[in-house]
Amino acid sequence: MKLVIVDTGCANISSVRFAIERLGYEVAVSDQAETIKSADKVFLPGVGAAAAAMEQIRNKKLDTLLPELTQPVLGICLGMQLMTRFSEEGQADCLNLIDTEVRRMQVGDKRLPHMGWNQVTPECNSPLFRDIEAKSYFYFVHSFAVALGEHTLASCDYGGRFSASIGQENFYGVQFHPERSGPVGAKLLQNFIQYCE
Amino acid sequence: MLARRIIPCLDVKDGKVVKGVQFRNHEIVGDIEPLAEAYAKAGADELVFYDITASSDARVVDKSWVSRVARVIDIPFCVAGGIKSVEDAGKILEMGADKISVNSPALSDPELITRLHDRFGQQCVVIGIDSFYDEQSGVYQVKQFTGDEKRTQTTAWQTADWVREVQQRGAGEIVLNCMNQDGVRKGYDIQQLKTIREHCKVPLIASGGAGEMQHFSEVFQQADVDGALAASVFHKGLIAIADLKTYLREQHIAIRH
Numbered sequence: 001m002k003l004v005i006v007d008t009g010c011a012n013i014s015s016v017r018f019a020i021e022r023l024g025y026e027v028a029v030s031d032q033a034e035t036i037k038s039a040d041k042v043f044l045p046g047v048g049a050a051a052a053a054m055e056q057i058r059n060k061k062l063d064t065l066l067p068e069l070t071q072p073v074l075g076i077c078l079g080m081q082l083m084t085r086f087s088e089e090g091q092a093d094c095l096n097l098i099d100t101e102v103r104r105m106q107v108g109d110k111r112l113p114h115m116g117w118n119q120v121t122p123e124c125n126s127p128l129f130r131d132i133e134a135k136s137y138f139y140f141v142h143s144f145a146v147a148l149g150e151h152t153l154a155s156c157d158y159g160g161r162f163s164a165s166i167g168q169e170n171f172y173g174v175q176f177h178p179e180r181s182g183p184v185g186a187k188l189l190q191n192f193i194q195y196c197e
Numbered sequence: 198m199l200a201r202r203i204i205p206c207l208d209v210k211d212g213k214v215v216k217g218v219q220f221r222n223h224e225i226v227g228d229i230e231p232l233a234e235a236y237a238k239a240g241a242d243e244l245v246f247y248d249i250t251a252s253s254d255a256r257v258v259d260k261s262w263v264s265r266v267a268r269v270i271d272i273p274f275c276v277a278g279g280i281k282s283v284e285d286a287g288k289i290l291e292m293g294a295d296k297i298s299v300n301s302p303a304l305s306d307p308e309l310i311t312r313l314h315d316r317f318g319q320q321c322v323v324i325g326i327d328s329f330y331d332e333q334s335g336v337y338q339v340k341q342f343t344g345d346e347k348r349t350q351t352t353a354w355q356t357a358d359w360v361r362e363v364q365q366r367g368a369g370e371i372v373l374n375c376m377n378q379d380g381v382r383k384g385y386d387i388q389q390l391k392t393i394r395e396h397c398k399v400p401l402i403a404s405g406g407a408g409e410m411q412h413f414s415e416v417f418q419q420a421d422v423d424g425a426l427a428a429s430v431f432h433k434g435l436i437a438i439a440d441l442k443t444y445l446r447e448q449h450i451a452i453r454h
Contacts, residue, residue, distance in 0.1 A: 012290070012293075012295070013291075014264065014267055014291060014292060014293035015267050015293045015295065018267050018268045018293060019271065021268075022268075022271065047290075047317065047318060047320065047321060048316070048317050048318040048321070049315075049318050052316075078318075110199075111398055111399055111400055111423070112398075112399070113319060113320045113369050113370075113399065113400070114199070115320065115369070115370060115400045115423070116199050116200060116201075116202050116242070116243075116400070116423060116424070117199070117200040117202070117242055117453040118198070118199045118200065119198065137200060137453040137454065139272070139273055141273075141295070141296075141320040141369075142320060143319065143320070157198070158199055177273070177295075179271070180271065180272055180273040180295060181271070181272075182237075182271050182272055183271070185271060186271060
């Protein structure tokens with residue numbers, strides 16, 4: 001099993017790598033087209049602002065490579081948001097791998113960023129959430145989100161429900177940080193590696 | 198529902214976890230990695246590491262432990278101490294920290310907060326504030342360089358004003374350390390935290406004063422803070438995190454299982 005983390009130049013690459021290594025797998029970090037293309041599973045991590053991250057991705061010519069991938073790709077946090085067609089954060093055109101968009105969360109009198117452990121409920125039978133119970137706690141840090149829609153795999157509620165996870169064909173995304181979500185986060189990463197196609 | 202966070206704080210000095218009383222007389226508690234791992238396994242929701250030597254000593258501190266911590270734990274953690282530039286912060290985040298917390302350097306150079314926000318995003322930027330209640334003037338004052346008693350100074354900022362300022366500049370979370378309570382285990386400074394809560398639209402973490410389980414339920418219920426940070430009660434084994442979380446759930450506080 002060849003696992004590759006796309007080196008987007010974003011900051012949480014180490015923690016994603018360590019989480020995969022804790023599962024007993026080797027994983028490469030690369031921005032090279034051949035390495036990424038030859039992977040069985042690809043991880044797209046990211047933290048920070050969407051517009052800045054898209055600029056890094058374009059500089060590395062990954063904006064043409066990533067849409068061509070046919071193996072399972074897991075976007076994490078900002079990585080998930082970059083998989084959509086557009087993010088309101090910095091009015092950024094994104095990779096358009098999952099047909100939805102990212103908007104600033106409308107949370108009423110609640111505080112932003114939405115930071116901390118919140119409950120996630122799978123909304124369909126995605127292999128990504130295999131054996132993960134409804135209302136499991138995952139760790140979130142974000143102010144922008146994808147609304148519920150046809151590509152929603154799991155939901156969360158913070159001043160209103162939103163997509164905790166989205167997916168379309170071979171592209172999967174999670175708004176939370178599985179690499180920092182304790183045993184249930186490890187379970188989700190294991191599911192992606194083992195069962196997602 | 199978003200859970201309230203229980204956050205053990207590990208003060209780091211020369212690569213060891215230490216704890217002092219009201220910022221003085223630091224004694225060694227133990228090594229960083231085994232303590233971090235033990236807290237993660239025990240159910241801590243997040244960890245904060247304060248390298249308390251860093252800001253005061255004006256030297257580059259060895260932070261290689263950050264990556265060793267990132268390797269062993271599966272919960273988020275924040276690193277504070279000696280982060281004076283976007284470069285410093287970038288290194289810590291690359292090593293696997295989830296957030297960086299800035300205290301004294303932000304007071305010297307408030308623009309730093311803006312730069313950190315623009316480079317890494319609001320969610321990475323935590324501002325630590327050491328707030329001291331001056332009984333004579335009745336004012337909450339922001340203190341700087343509290344890692345070293347000889348260099349500790351009172352700034353021109355009143356705490357509520359600084360809290361507003363750092364939010365405008367892009368802080369994603371505020372850790373308010375109430376110095377009068379720190380290390381004496383008489384309870385969090387509910388009054389101050391309630392006041393600051395009104396000015397704080399980002400997550401607010403209470404720090405300083407935890408001694409009993411009841412102090413945690415009080416600070417969540419009365420001051421509406423997002424997280425409660427504590428050190429000595431955990432390090433000394435006075436409160437077990439599992440017991441604390443069971444207790445808080447019994448008080449109908451949202452707590453992660």
